[in-house]
Amino acid sequence: MTFYEQLRTAWSTSKSLLCIGIDPDINRLPKALANHPQAYLAFSKSIIDQVAPYACAFKFQFAHFASQGKEEELFLSIQYVKENHPDKLVILDAKRGDIGSTADHYQKECFERYQADAVTLNPYLGDDSVMPFAQRRDKGCIYLCRTSNTGAGDIQDLVLAGNEEQKLYEYIANEVVTRWNQQNAMLVMGATEPEAIKNIRQKFPEIPLLVPGVGTQGGSVNSVLAAGLTTQGDGVLISTSRAVIYASDPAITAKKLNQEINDQRKLKDHQHG
Amino acid sequence: MTFYEQLRTAWSTSKSLLCIGIDPDINRLPKALANHPQAYLAFSKSIIDQVAPYACAFKFQFAHFASQGKEEELFLSIQYVKENHPDKLVILDAKRGDIGSTADHYQKECFERYQADAVTLNPYLGDDSVMPFAQRRDKGCIYLCRTSNTGAGDIQDLVLAGNEEQKLYEYIANEVVTRWNQQNAMLVMGATEPEAIKNIRQKFPEIPLLVPGVGTQGGSVNSVLAAGLTTQGDGVLISTSRAVIYASDPAITAKKLNQEINDQRKLKDHQHG
Numbered sequence: 001m002t003f004y005e006q007l008r009t010a011w012s013t014s015k016s017l018l019c020i021g022i023d024p025d026i027n028r029l030p031k032a033l034a035n036h037p038q039a040y041l042a043f044s045k046s047i048i049d050q051v052a053p054y055a056c057a058f059k060f061q062f063a064h065f066a067s068q069g070k071e072e073e074l075f076l077s078i079q080y081v082k083e084n085h086p087d088k089l090v091i092l093d094a095k096r097g098d099i100g101s102t103a104d105h106y107q108k109e110c111f112e113r114y115q116a117d118a119v120t121l122n123p124y125l126g127d128d129s130v131m132p133f134a135q136r137r138d139k140g141c142i143y144l145c146r147t148s149n150t151g152a153g154d155i156q157d158l159v160l161a162g163n164e165e166q167k168l169y170e171y172i173a174n175e176v177v178t179r180w181n182q183q184n185a186m187l188v189m190g191a192t193e194p195e196a197i198k199n200i201r202q203k204f205p206e207i208p209l210l211v212p213g214v215g216t217q218g219g220s221v222n223s224v225l226a227a228g229l230t231t232q233g234d235g236v237l238i239s240t241s242r243a244v245i246y247a248s249d250p251a252i253t254a255k256k257l258n259q260e261i262n263d264q265r266k267l268k269d270h271q272h273g
Numbered sequence: 274m275t276f277y278e279q280l281r282t283a284w285s286t287s288k289s290l291l292c293i294g295i296d297p298d299i300n301r302l303p304k305a306l307a308n309h310p311q312a313y314l315a316f317s318k319s320i321i322d323q324v325a326p327y328a329c330a331f332k333f334q335f336a337h338f339a340s341q342g343k344e345e346e347l348f349l350s351i352q353y354v355k356e357n358h359p360d361k362l363v364i365l366d367a368k369r370g371d372i373g374s375t376a377d378h379y380q381k382e383c384f385e386r387y388q389a390d391a392v393t394l395n396p397y398l399g400d401d402s403v404m405p406f407a408q409r410r411d412k413g414c415i416y417l418c419r420t421s422n423t424g425a426g427d428i429q430d431l432v433l434a435g436n437e438e439q440k441l442y443e444y445i446a447n448e449v450v451t452r453w454n455q456q457n458a459m460l461v462m463g464a465t466e467p468e469a470i471k472n473i474r475q476k477f478p479e480i481p482l483l484v485p486g487v488g489t490q491g492g493s494v495n496s497v498l499a500a501g502l503t504t505q506g507d508g509v510l511i512s513t514s515r516a517v518i519y520a521s522d523p524a525i526t527a528k529k530l531n532q533e534i535n536d537q538r539k540l541k542d543h544q545h546g
Contacts, residue, residue: 023375063371063378069386071344095371097395098336099422102296105336113342122370124397124417126424144397149372151399158444161432168441171431 003140003184010089011234014056018258021241023061040070044077051254052085062094089117097122104132137182145169148190148213177204191219198227209236215243225264233265276413276457283362284507287329291531294514296334313343317350323524325358327531335367362390370395377405410455418442421463421486450477464492471500482509488516498537506538
């Protein structure tokens with residue numbers, strides 16, 4: 001099964017476009033876990049079970065586990081999803097990017113060691129750096145395009161020479177869609193910049209988007225959906241982390257967010273109809 | 274001590290500009306280590322001790338350890354350098370790049386968990402993504418600029434709009450030198466593109482360069498030195514991995530390479546004089 005087939009299945013079986021980011025922070029864990037020998041795993045399991053009914057995917061933030069030496073708990077958290085919620089996709093948010101021979105080690109790390117279904121990739125090193133990932137048609141390659149952070153525009157919005165006033169992120173999107181996509185490519189488009197999402201959706205009506213930045217970073221769900229939904233009413237994976245996992249009730253927060261997304265999808269569907 | 278002070282000290286005390294890349298590969302280890310319980314650590318220690326007299330730095334390739342789940346051996350290898358060769362710098366080649374709040378976790382990973390002296394960074398996410406690293410003036414921030422791989426030009430050589438026909442990698446170099454440098458910045462400039470090294474050295478006479486791609490990737494030491502040496506006869510850290518660590522005699526290979534570099538430095542010094 002190509003990654004696109006897996007993605008479409010996850011969207012339809014879960015009736016959700018929501019991706020929950022698992023970003024455990026040693027300073028923000030519940031007090032009950034203070035002395036737990038595998039606190040990150042316990043926290044991840046608890047969040048996963050609470051929000052699974054309202055999500056189609058989980059995105060694990062590599063840095064949060066790696067800074068604390070908790071690779072084993074990352075692995076076990078991913079296994080937990082696969083065993084207990086096998087219809088959900090697992091994204092490893094590790095933003096890998098290296099020369100070809102090294103990239104091959106990174107794809108092994110992501111897809112064999114951690115057994116993720118998809119990984120985020122940084123395109124700055126070009127063609128040979130993405131190929132070891134791209135040729136895995138069964139695995140998702142989620143390329144950084146226009147990210148959600150305050151400094152995103154510093155490099156990504158640079159205008160390239162030529163007649164079309166093309167920005168760097170638009171060039172990257174075009175490379176991904178026309179050269180690197182093996183029925184497994186997505187673009188990271190930050191929720192904080194809905195105009196850029198609209199722009200990419202107009203140029204590339206089908207490319208699936210991973211949209212972080214809803215919630216703590218300030219992106220609006222309605223703006224993202226208005227800009228990014230495909231004519232089929234999907235094509236976006238809306239990712240939120242801190243606003244859900246540190247909410248007083250993660251299940252209720254995720255349920256409300258999923259409902260808000262689905263209401264908007266129906267509304268847009270009626271407008272199309 | 275700023276990273277620049279540490280770098281200058283390492284260059285002068287070791288009488289070397291050579292950086293040895295430690296990239297263990299499970300398929301290329303000596304047969305004697307086949308059943309060793311910590312084969313990567315044993316291999317790293319052996320290489321480190323053999324080549325230390327001819328090198329000023331060691332660069333550990335994160336992917337090679339991570340793909341095999343050998344983070345602990347990576348940590349112990351770094352500790353081994355610090356305890357047994359304390360005048361050598363340790364670079365973690367991990368090419369990190371993420372939004373500000375996540376970047377802070379990555380800097381903890383690199384500098385606290387692994388206790389590296391420097392780390393390679395991908396600039397694509399802009400200002401806030403590099404700041405958690407850059408503000409550590411005691412730690413080296415080695416920004417990807419014009420890399421050594423075959424696809425490097427795909428993105429890095431894109432020409433930006435404006436009057437100066439500036440390429441993206443030149444823009445990145447300027448950002449690093451004028452905005453991000455806290456007496457701790459270096460640029461990655463691949464040995465496979467000496468014209469780009471010459472270009473950057475002309476524009477920025479002082480910025481230290483990490484130059485990978487000598488050896489297996491085909492870059493020439495003489496071209497790199499002719500293009501990259503500063504008027505002080507240093508300013509480049511020449512990095513080689515596979516050509517030394519898998520040589521039949523790593524010590525002799527490193528010694529010859531270091532001699533070749535130092536001969537060329539003296540020659541250039543006489544020309545200046």
